[in-house]
Amino acid sequence: MNENAGPGARRDADGYFLRAEAITKIYSDGTVALKEATLEIHPREIIGLLGENGAGKTTLTKILSGLLPPSHGRVVSPRGPVRFANPREALDFGIGMVHQHFALVGTFTATENVALSHERPFSRIRLAKTRERLEALMEESGLRVPLDVPVEKLAVGEQQRVEILKVLSRDVQLLILDEPTSVLTPLEVDELFALLHKLKEKGTSVILITHKLKEVKSITDRIVVLRHGEIVGDVRTAAATTERLAQLMVGKALEGEPTAVELSADQLPQTLAARRKKASSSEGILHVADLVARGNTGEIAVNGVTFDVHGGEIFGIAGVEGNGQSELVECLTGLRVPVSGVATIRGTNILGKDPRQIYRLGVAHVPEDRWRLGLVLPFTLAENAILGVHRWEEFQGPFGILRRGKVNQHVRKLMDRFDIQATGPNAPAKSLSGGNQQKLIVGRELAKDPAIIVASQPTRGLDIGAAKYIRDLLIEMRDNGRAILLVSADLDEVLALADQLAIMYEGRFMTLCRPDSLNREQIGMLMGGVACKEVA
Amino acid sequence: MTENPARESRLLRGVHRTVTGLHPALESVVAGIVGLLIGALLMYIWGFDPWKAYWALLRGAFGGSYEWASSLARGTPLVLTALTFSICVRAGMFNIGAEGQMMMGAMAAVCVALFAAPTGLHLVIGLVFAAVIGALWSVVPALLKVYRGVSEVISTIMFNWIGRWLALYLAIYVIVDPMRAEKTLTVPASARFPILVRGTDLSASVFLAVGVALVMYFLLWHTTMGYEVRAAGLNPTAARYGGIRNKRTMIVSFLLGGITSGLAGATIAMGLPPSYAIFGGGGFPELTNIGFDGMAVAMVGRNHPIGILLAAIFFGGLNAGGRVMQFYGSNPVPLEMIRVVMGAIVLAMAIPELIRLFPAVKKQGERLFAALRRRRETRSKEGEA
Numbered sequence: 076m077n078e079n080a081g082p083g084a085r086r087d088a089d090g091y092f093l094r095a096e097a098i099t100k101i102y103s104d105g106t107v108a109l110k111e112a113t114l115e116i117h118p119r120e121i122i123g124l125l126g127e128n129g130a131g132k133t134t135l136t137k138i139l140s141g142l143l144p145p146s147h148g149r150v151v152s153p154r155g156p157v158r159f160a161n162p163r164e165a166l167d168f169g170i171g172m173v174h175q176h177f178a179l180v181g182t183f184t185a186t187e188n189v190a191l192s193h194e195r196p197f198s199r200i201r202l203a204k205t206r207e208r209l210e211a212l213m214e215e216s217g218l219r220v221p222l223d224v225p226v227e228k229l230a231v232g233e234q235q236r237v238e239i240l241k242v243l244s245r246d247v248q249l250l251i252l253d254e255p256t257s258v259l260t261p262l263e264v265d266e267l268f269a270l271l272h273k274l275k276e277k278g279t280s281v282i283l284i285t286h287k288l289k290e291v292k293s294i295t296d297r298i299v300v301l302r303h304g305e306i307v308g309d310v311r312t313a314a315a316t317t318e319r320l321a322q323l324m325v326g327k328a329l330e331g332e333p334t335a336v337e338l339s340a341d342q343l344p345q346t347l348a349a350r351r352k353k354a355s356s357s358e359g360i361l362h363v364a365d366l367v368a369r370g371n372t373g374e375i376a377v378n379g380v381t382f383d384v385h386g387g388e389i390f391g392i393a394g395v396e397g398n399g400q401s402e403l404v405e406c407l408t409g410l411r412v413p414v415s416g417v418a419t420i421r422g423t424n425i426l427g428k429d430p431r432q433i434y435r436l437g438v439a440h441v442p443e444d445r446w447r448l449g450l451v452l453p454f455t456l457a458e459n460a461i462l463g464v465h466r467w468e469e470f471q472g473p474f475g476i477l478r479r480g481k482v483n484q485h486v487r488k489l490m491d492r493f494d495i496q497a498t499g500p501n502a503p504a505k506s507l508s509g510g511n512q513q514k515l516i517v518g519r520e521l522a523k524d525p526a527i528i529v530a531s532q533p534t535r536g537l538d539i540g541a542a543k544y545i546r547d548l549l550i551e552m553r554d555n556g557r558a559i560l561l562v563s564a565d566l567d568e569v570l571a572l573a574d575q576l577a578i579m580y581e582g583r584f585m586t587l588c589r590p591d592s593l594n595r596e597q598i599g600m601l602m603g604g605v606a607c608k609e610v611a
Numbered sequence: 612m613t614e615n616p617a618r619e620s621r622l623l624r625g626v627h628r629t630v631t632g633l634h635p636a637l638e639s640v641v642a643g644i645v646g647l648l649i650g651a652l653l654m655y656i657w658g659f660d661p662w663k664a665y666w667a668l669l670r671g672a673f674g675g676s677y678e679w680a681s682s683l684a685r686g687t688p689l690v691l692t693a694l695t696f697s698i699c700v701r702a703g704m705f706n707i708g709a710e711g712q713m714m715m716g717a718m719a720a721v722c723v724a725l726f727a728a729p730t731g732l733h734l735v736i737g738l739v740f741a742a743v744i745g746a747l748w749s750v751v752p753a754l755l756k757v758y759r760g761v762s763e764v765i766s767t768i769m770f771n772w773i774g775r776w777l778a779l780y781l782a783i784y785v786i787v788d789p790m791r792a793e794k795t796l797t798v799p800a801s802a803r804f805p806i807l808v809r810g811t812d813l814s815a816s817v818f819l820a821v822g823v824a825l826v827m828y829f830l831l832w833h834t835t836m837g838y839e840v841r842a843a844g845l846n847p848t849a850a851r852y853g854g855i856r857n858k859r860t861m862i863v864s865f866l867l868g869g870i871t872s873g874l875a876g877a878t879i880a881m882g883l884p885p886s887y888a889i890f891g892g893g894g895f896p897e898l899t900n901i902g903f904d905g906m907a908v909a910m911v912g913r914n915h916p917i918g919i920l921l922a923a924i925f926f927g928g929l930n931a932g933g934r935v936m937q938f939y940g941s942n943p944v945p946l947e948m949i950r951v952v953m954g955a956i957v958l959a960m961a962i963p964e965l966i967r968l969f970p971a972v973k974k975q976g977e978r979l980f981a982a983l984r985r986r987r988e989t990r991s992k993e994g995e996a
Contacts, residue, residue, distance in 0.1 A: 408852075409854075410851065410852065429854060429856070430851065430852060430853070430854040431854030431855075432854075434854060440852070442852060447846070447848050447849065448848055448849055448852045449849065449852070450846075450849060451842050451845045451846045451849050451850070452845075452846065453845050454841075454842065454845065458838065458842075461838075462842065462849065462852075462853035463852070463853040463854050465835050465838055465839070465853070466835055466854075470835070471835045474834070475834045475835045475836050476833060476834055476835075477832075477833050477834055477835050477837075477838055479833065
């Protein structure tokens with residue numbers, strides 16, 4: 076807790092609406108998501124909750140809104156400690172949260188959705204009354220939505236307004252918004268912020284979870300920065316500089332204490348050595364120009380990206396998740412058809428081709444979600460080991476017969492080579508530990524003898540040993556002259572591995588440079604969408 | 612004495628594991644027993660003697676070579692319609708259309724009566740024709756799903772009705788026996804399955820059913836196409852990532868399913884003495900429900916071709932034995948009771964699935980179990996002290 080001289084200390088003790096006292100959250104798998112977080116929320120203020128992925132922003136707000144119980148610590152109001160068993164109790168108390176993924180029934184109208192949220196078991200639903208109340212509320216707040224259209228027909232911004240109305244209709248004192256602007260157009264963002272100001276004037280407090288530095292500077296009164304589950308900063312917005320916030324968010328070396336970067340450098344001694352003797356092969360493998368792609372909800376997710384990846388180089392893409400990285404990778408691996416642009420592997424177009432054709436061109440893909448994309452969990456190890464290459468001559472005999480013997484040989488080789496711990500080739504993939512599952516995927520992809528490896532979050536959720544093993548493999552492949560496109564939300568990982576660094580923000584590259592030409596503060600600002608002129 | 616608590620808890624853990632991770636085959640056996648018990652309870656309530664009835668059922672189903680033969684004969688078409696359902700389940704879809712596809716296949720098989728051909732070849736032509744028609748009847752819902760997003764459950768059910776009434780129309784007006792309006796043309800001797808056991812319905816079609824089941828097993832587990840079908844069924848996104856064209860696997864699985872159902876119809880039309888014809892006038896007594904019963908067989912057989920073969924013998928036995936049961940001297944249990952038993956088995960099959968589906972139920976159960984165990988442990992500790 077570096078800067079806890081927050082405004083709360085200066086106010087009189089009863090002035091707060093809610094106080095989270097030394098809240099610690101340990102998930103059942105042992106992850107410590109929050110460490111002794113203390114936060115005071117006052118009426119009439121907008122708090123920005125800033126932090127990287129996994130910093131604990133969402134966990135903290137989920138505890139405040141009754142979705143999760145804290146492991147230690149308590150939430151107190153001026154009237155004494157409060158304990159919410161579920162979100163409904165929190166709503167009754169006056170705390171409402173609007174999640175990133177809306178909880179609306181698509182075929183219901185706004186009125187029906189709001190009425191539904193008021194429903195108790197066996198209570199009567201009074202649509203006319205709800206409608207009256209909603210109209211009054213819309214008049215009062217200036218928040219306008221069509222009330223009689225099924226919400227699935229509404230734009231995303233309007234759906235969000237329905238969600239906000241739903242919460243406001245319960246007379247909340249504290250409104251929590253989780254990354255509300257990530258799905259909105261700039262105009263909708265302005266409207267949302269105007270609404271938040273209005274709410275604030277009426278006495279409502281707002282907590283805004285975001286990673287966008289500009290937004291947080293423009294709307295909030297106070298900014299709370301979380302990093303690795305700890306509140307590392309609690310500053311008045313007027314007094315905060317973008318540089319300072321970026322530094323707090325990304326972290327900075329303290330004397331006598333190794334930083335995350337130094338730590339991972341320790342874990343990866345070969346990395347830096349390898350970087351120094353960087354392979355000189357500069358054969359261009361992947362060429363991408365002006366790529367534009369839409370996301371799942373139709374918004375522009377990748378907005379004109381241009382880059383080249385050469386053999387013997389790791390091209391790292393850093394950035395907060397949800398800024399178009401997934402969509403970019405999907406375009407390059409045949410899982411998404413882009414709107415426009417060019418992407419070639421050694422001169423051959425890959426856009427619009429299906430994954431099988433792209434693999435044939437020498438692309439290996441370590442997907443970001445190993446359970447949903449990378450593995451067929453009920454399948455055996457052997458069956459998973461040939462996913463994507465099952466039609467290659469090695470495994471497919473005449474008449475499409477699967478050569479089980481060859482497949483078993485192959486998987487045994489993979490198990491030896493990549494140190495996959497399993498009872499045998501016929502063990503179901505779901506019986507493997509996360510690290511071994513990932514080794515299986517990485518091994519399968521590397522065994523394709525690829526020209527380029529697209530690795531998306533390759534070490535997410537793995538223990539240190541497995542993560543190091545996979546990073547070492549990537550470096551080994553790089554030194555063998557393969558091209559590697561590494562996408563990771565783990566900034567330290569990208570900084571430790573990449574020869575070229577791009578930082579992605581809202582579908583664009585904020586910068587494209589060598590990683591050592593930036594300091595962490597600049598990187599933090601770029602990740603938060605603030606371009607620094609001095610860098611360019 | 613000191614060893615007791617440890618042994619006890621180990622035993623409890625063993626029981627717990629058995630209950631929660633029940634082996635699939637065991638689940639089917641348990642479901643069969645539960646179904647029979649429910650049937651017994653109902654018989655008792657209605658004043659029958661369940662023991663006598665089941666004894667009659669058992670004797671009627673497997674009491675001798677004649678009984679075995681009729682059980683197998685009744686199981687034969689069920690194997691084929693069960694394969695239809697299970698192939699599509701393996702591909703991640705519910706094909707409820709076996710009934711309609713089977714009826715169309717039966718009509719196609721009867722059409723061999725329209726021309727003459729050498730013995731054997733005539734049979735093969737009929738089988739091919741039935742398989743093709745079954746596949747055509749099946750592929751339309753698949754295409755609707757792939758290209759228009761129509762739920763295959765709805766469209767196959769609708770196609771069942773279209774198939775049934777179209778088949779009835781054909782049986783009454785088109786391929787009708789000119790001498791006897793209530794039935795179709797008779798399949799000529801050159802296109803019939805040879806009878807294996809004189810005086811029973813068991814024909815060589817049983818070899819066809821077993822052969823098709825083995826071929827389907829090979830297709831699904833030992834070819835790349837089967838690999839793709841199963842991958843797409845278990846995880847369509849991962850399949851897409853693996854370069855598998857999900858639309859293709861859908862169509863392939865429906866085609867295969869249609870072929871087996873069409874063949875099921877053919878085994879009835881071309882292998883059912885003495886008529887070797889379909890009775891349109893009676894509303895298809897030989898055909899009705901073969902497709903739906905196949906779904907039950909598929910479920911009990913755990914959607915595995917080998918399991919289906921075993922389950923089909925069981926269901927064939929229930930059907931054949933049920934007829935004996937209803938004529939059993941002092942204790943004539945109506946044939947409908949067998950269908951009650953079948954229904955109860957299918958419901959019982961769903962119980963472990965339900966427990967898996969509702970983690971809350973499982974969690975509560977586990978919590979209860981843990982509490983019980985703790986109490987036992989403290990008690991035994993107290994006992995030691």
